[in-house]
Amino acid sequence: MELKEAILNRRTVRRFNSKAISDETLLDILEAGTWAPSHGNNQPWEFILAGPETRGKLAVAYRKAMESGPLLNPDLPEERKQVIRNFSMNFGDAPVILAVTCAPALTDLDRYDFPMSAAAAIQNILLAAWEKQIAGVWLSFGSTPQARSLFGIPEEGKIAGILALGYPEVIPPAQPRISAINKLSKLP
Ligand SMILES: Cc1cc2nc3c(=O)[nH]c(=O)nc-3n(C[C@H](O)[C@H](O)[C@H](O)COP(=O)(O)O)c2cc1C
16 A cells, blocks of 8 residues: 555544454554654653453543543534444444553653654554554543553653554545645745
């Protein structure tokens, strides 16, 4: 698959079929994450896989977070709420739940750079996965104290993202994009 094709065709997927991701395939995908750029090549990311026990606790915490957050939002369309309800049953049946975390930052520069490098690793992971017909969703749930605690993240550490990965059951249509020309400004 061409890189541009993968970039343009990758979609966030929230429903997965029952096919498992082999350990070898998962490691191969994560390996792509390690080729992301990082300040001074400091590679601040760590990958933490949730086993069945952790996953069960995460699912309960995630459902509660959705029920007390987005699902209470009167402005959120019912269709979107249904997607959230379905996904929050069991992370859309994704066979893999993992957190991409970054090391505790010791300096202001690290605080600035570490999450960005980890985010770059996540994008690599999603693209490498897509090339293997595997998709995922990047969850902001990693920002919550419950998720941090369940993944055992120290106070100063961060979860850059929790990823649910699997083989898609449903691939949603592309979300619209604002063209780069409308995001571009030029300084004198
Ligand atoms: C930092 C970040 C956090 C996100 N958090 C969530 C989330 O909590 N739940 C969710 O369903 N999707 C989440 N997404 C996925 C976005 O909704 C999705 O990327 C966006 O709608 C564009 O769709 P696409 O990825 O298919 O192009 C997140 C994406 C990013 C980059």
